[in-house]
Amino acid sequence: MSYWKRYLLIDLTSRTTETYDISQDTVEKFLGGNGIGVYLLHKLTKRGVDPLSPHNPVIINTGPANGTLVPMSSKFCVVSKSPQTNGFTKGFCGGTFGNELKYAGYDGVIIMGCSDEWVHIHIEDDKVYFNPADYLKGCTTSFTQKMIREKFGRDVGCLVIGPAGENLVKYACLISDLRAVGTGGMGAVLGYKKVKAISVRGTKLVRPVNPERLLTFVKEFEKAVYQHPGVKNLAMFGTAAGVLHLQHLGALPSYNWQRETFDDAEKISGEALRSKVIKDVACMGCIVPCGKYTVGKETFTVGPEYEGIFAMGTIIGNRDLDTLIDLDRLTDELGLGQIQAGGVVAWVMECYEKGLLSKDDLDGLDMKFGNTESVARLLKKIAYREGIGDCLAEGSERASDILGVGRDFVMTVKGMEIAGHSPRAVKTQAIGYAVSNRGPVHCDIRPGMEENNITPLGDPTNKGSVAKELAVWTSVVNSIIYCLSAERVVGLKLNDSILNMVNALMDWHLDMSDLNIIGERIYTLERLFNIREGFSKNDDTLPRRIREEATERGYITTDDELKSMIEEFYTAFGWDKDGVPTQETLKRLSLEEFIHDT
CATH class of the missing domain: 1.10.569.10 (Aldehyde Ferredoxin Oxidoreductase Protein, subunit A, domain 2)
Known part of the structure; x- marks a missing residue:
């Protein structure tokens, strides 16, 4: 199948491992990747868990597209509670690590507990090795990967931390080859656990449920990729x-x-x-x-x-x-x-x-x-x-x-520095930075609708509803998982191409309303995690400069404008005026077990 329905659970404290089974019902509700990641984070943590503690898991997830013939689908997803925002976080990374993990026979890895010494975890199909890693302490990320590959082979997938992770820098990242799981400070979470590196090699074949159906989709998808002018520019x-x-x-x-x-x-x-x-x-x-x-x-x-x-x-x-x-x-x-x-x-x-x-x-x-x-x-x-x-x-x-200076031009939301797409000119990005469950990133509510003039730049009209569609779309995409750069081919919202991809991978027969429900469910569950951890609508805001200082072209997102767009976004998701999902919405999304989080 394109998914194994099992994770590898690693307890660093006891140096033990076991298989953590994922039910078919969970797969049907959350797909994989980001979706199953946030579900597991809910299930495995308690309210108020300290991000830098043995009780905060690092959950590495693949999606059903990983390891298959679907192009642009090598990315994997890492989920945890962020030491920078104190809320939900996730990050994505390309390279080889995700596919090697899938070939090892797992949809993901759950890392719990804390090691008493620096460790390198090596996964070889069903075998897991805990290797001393004191000799790697202080090493850069490329040197760490070089040392691991000299010992275990050039073909292993690697995921490592650098000195920033070792020293618990709140925005330390994870590195795989020269690509990064860049947001949320998950390098610090692994650093606290004294995990310097994870490597994996797999030899198992990923066999789709319906190979002919998937191959038909892949041929059509590849043709669209090769013919698209935007992809040529990207290449x-x-x-x-x-x-x-x-x-x-x-x-x-x-x-x-x-x-x-x-x-x-x-x-x-x-x-x-x-x-x-x-x-x-x-x-x-x-x-x-x-x-x-x-x-x-x-x-x-x-x-x-x-x-x-x-x-x-x-x-x-x-x-x-x-x-x-x-x-x-x-x-x-x-x-x-x-x-x-x-x-x-x-x-x-x-x-x-x-x-x-x-x-x-x-x-x-x-x-x-x-x-x-x-x-x-x-x-x-x-x-x-x-x-x-x-x-x-x-x-x-x-x-x-701490220093008592510069508060007026701190460019953060929920304690995290904002990404590089304008929340003054791009109104969907203004909403995206303000409401994003993992902090002000550009990958949950994407800026392309306005930056590519599909909807008017700088115009707040209907942008709350558009932002909701974008959030649902990326929630599905990040759970399949395929690269968001494929938006040039498959579009910037849920459509038949994405629906056909999911159905071909899983051999399902979903319709568009089913796919929308899955996306809404995933994004809403992220929201519920943050509500459980004490976040409220007051955290859904933008830096003062964005709200009060116009750009050279006159772009600005005022308080009133932002408030109106966010209220429209809440309503589109079926959340109340305070941004809390209603009980009716949770029932519609089959999230009744999380009602207590509201």
């Missing part, structure tokens, strides 16, 4: 193609969101990056090589993606492509969540230029916008919690409270 420039497009729209954030255009944007665009590309690369089993091996002055990286150009480029005033590539690689090597790290650095730079923080406060660093040498030094201080880095490792919001 040529990667997601960095978005830089000049957003510059043209007046929606390219820069200088800690003080502006939304960037002088010399063309110097760090996808087109400019093309001159640095030495090889186009694709994830395992993918037919679209959107990854770019690029070379800077001192190193090479995969990317940078658009968000990397935002985080290590425009938002910190860096217009040098070589140093941008170097900083992109540095954040990966340290295991720092790049979007959050860029947001923290940009906040420091604005504080420094406005005289709120001095060189003495910053360990002698000159943190003017564009000073990339100081940026590199500061990132290392953060990863190792040295000097001012110890405070900044908590994130810009907490750092502002």
Whole structure:
């Protein structure tokens, strides 16, 4: 089948493992990936669980598309409670790890407890090994993976933390090859558990329930992929193609969101990056090589993606492509969540230029916008919690409270720095950042409807309803799991192509209303987890700057506008005026067992 209906449960405290079975009913309700991940997080945690405790699980999930012939489906999903937001978090990553896990005979891994010494977990089909990893402590992410592959083989999938995770930086990420599970601080969660690395190799075949039906779908899907002009652009420039497009729209954030255009944007665009590309690369089993091996002055990286150009480029005033590539690689090597790290650095730079923080406060660093040498030094201080880095490792919001400066231009929602798509110009993104269950990311309510002029940019009309459709769509996509870059082919909302994919993978006969219910159920369950953990509608907001300061093109999302759009979003989901799912909605979505969470 395209799913095994079993997870590997690892208890680090007792160094024991067992199989955790997933019922057919759970699969039918939640599909896999993100959906089953949030379901398990609910079931395995109690209200108020400390993110940095033995009781907070790390749940690594595949979806039914992983390990099959479906293109653009190598991503896996990691779910936990975030040490940065204290709420639900999830992240996605491409590469080989997810497929190898599927080939090992598992839909996912649940990691509970805490090890008393640094450990490397190796999974080889049904066998699990706990290997001492003290010798890897302090190592960068690429060196850690190199050492593991020298011992266990070049073909193992790896998932590791860097020094930032070891030192419990609240926005530390997970790295697989040179790709990241970037949001939520899950590197810190694994770091607390003293898990330096996980590797996996599988030899089992994933056999679809109905191979002929799936093959028919795959042939049609591949044809659509090869013919789509947007995919050709993605293959040529990667997601960095978005830089000049957003510059043209007046929606390219820069200088800690003080502006939304960037002088010399063309110097760090996808087109400019093309001159640095030495090889186009694709994830395992993918037919679209959107990854770019690029070379800077001192190193090479995969990317940078658009968000990397935002985080290590425009938002910190860096217009040098070589140093941008170097900083992109540095954040990966340290295991720092790049979007959050860029947001923290940009906040420091604005504080420094406005005289709120001095060189003495910053360990002698000159943190003017564009000073990339100081940026590199500061990132290392953060990863190792040295000097001012110890405070900044908590994130810009907490750092502002600790230092007592710069609160007016902290660019966070729910304690997390916002991603690189404009919530002033893109109204669905304004809603998405404000209500997102995992913090202000661009991957739950996607910006493409407005950035591609399918709906009007800057116009709040009906955007609450549109945002709901986008949230339902990504909830399904992130549970199947296929890459969101495939939105260029399969569309930006649920449609027949996605329905056909699910039915072909599972050999089901769902209709569109069934698929919508699944998406609503998953997104609502994420919301319920956060409500259980103390979140309310008061947390569904945007940074002051977004609500009170207009861009050069006049874009702004005012308090009244945001309130109206969020109320429309709540209503579309069947939640009450406080953003709490009603009992009728929970019954309609077959979530009665979670009614007590409201």
